[in-house]
Amino acid sequence: MTEPALTDTLEAPARPGGWQGFAADWSSDQRAFKNVPWGKAMVWIFLLSDTFIFSCFLLSYMTVRMSTTVPWPDTSEVFILTIRGTKYPLLLIAIMTFILISSSGTMAMAVNCGYRRDRVKTAILMVVTAAFGATFVGTQAFEWTTLILEGVRPWANPWGAPQFGACFFLITGFHGTHVTIGVIFLLLIARKVWRGDYDRHARGFFTSRKGNYEIVETLGLYWHFVDLVWVFIFALFYLW
Secondary structure (H helix, E strand, O other): OOOOOOOOOOOOOOOOOHHHHHHHHHHOOOEEOOOEEHHHHHHHHHHHHHHHHHHHHHHHHHHHHHHOOOOOOOHHHHOEEEEOOEEEEOHHHHHHHHHHHHHHHHHHHHHHHHHOOOHHHHHHHHHHHHHHHHHHHHHHHHHHHHHHHOOOEOOEOOOOOOHHHHHHHHHHHHHHHHHHHHHHHHHHHHHHHHHOHHHHOOOOOOOOOOOOOHHHHHHHHHHHHHHHHHHHHHHHHHOO
16 A cells, blocks of 8 residues: 655745746755756866867967978977986976876776765865875976077077977966966965865855765866866877
């Protein structure tokens, strides 16, 4: 014998219609796109648009490289790290890639700890991820400084095609800006997690429902995207 289903006898409050109702839904803590948090949905839309931008940059780079009449520089000769008089081609780029891929691992662990509501481990892993990102930006700044001192400019290049400098500074600079922004947000959110803002629902920027760590997962999506883009840059710009 089945029991009758329980129904809520309280009437739902009246909701405004038209554009006012639309604004009320999206300005409150509602879920859109069939149980997908609105913040996560907006990040996916942002990442999709960012994918188009990076794709345009890389396609333009490949077009310039294949169409130029001046020989393109050999990246194994341009990006050389000298240690005690010994030259190691692309060693610095390999180190940068290892650092960024390692940061994806710590970010994934931070998201996992966020799901388990482990406040301390989540904050620590986010700080470690931010440290990896800051190290990556620091090595990239070293790379930029070395090439600038050797005469590389957006309009000139001592090793061949002058377009090389423009492509290098544009693509790596745009990606480095993304990493820098990610590091800043990682530290901001890690501070909130460490203080327990998401456990006691403290008011402020980037807060959510009590005990909800969705912002950590959302930030993880952004960070993994930045890492994935670097894989394409590494393969197309440095190895090709």
